[in-house]
Amino acid sequence: MLINLSNHPASTWGKAQREASRMYGEVEDWPFPLIPPEWDAHQVAGLAQDYAERIVRRLNEAGGGRHAVHVMGEMTFTCTLVRLLHQRGILCLASTSQRIVEEDPASGKKIACFRFERFRPYPCLQALSF
Incomplete structure (x- = not known):
């Protein structure tokens, strides 16, 4: 699973991203929580x-097989959650994309499109060495 x-349900993903997710079987959408900007680090950590x-419980309910969590959203929450999930042996993924920008000559407005490239695992912080 x-x-x-x-905040991007799998139903809105392009073909490449849907195909890349197939190795995990079912995709279950969870909306990314709203993180108030006035929260401190302890409130973010609590959430x-x-x-x-909740994620550990859900993956245990899903049973055997390959599991991962695609986490994309507010950075302090993401960093904290990924660290907690890594401590429990759960693979966390980010989606990577090509940013394609076109400018409308008539209006001068820039239009950005993002083309999915791949899922990239978040590094396990304990394993990093520079």
Whole structure:
């Protein structure tokens, strides 16, 4: 199972992203939580802990097989949640894309499109060496 914790439901994904997700079987959409800008680090960590527990419970319910969590959203929550999930041995993924920008000559407005390229695992912080 792939839990898609983002504000982009799998039904809106392009063909390449849907195909890349197939290795995990079912995709289950979870909307990314709103993180108030006035929250401090402890409040963010508390919410991340709640989500980590819910995700672990859901993946256990899903049974065997390949599992991962696609996490794309507010950065402090994402960092905290990914760290908590890694501590539980859960693979976390980010989606990568090509940013294609075109300018409308008539209006001068820039239009940005994002073309999915691949899922990239978040690195396990304990394993990083520079």
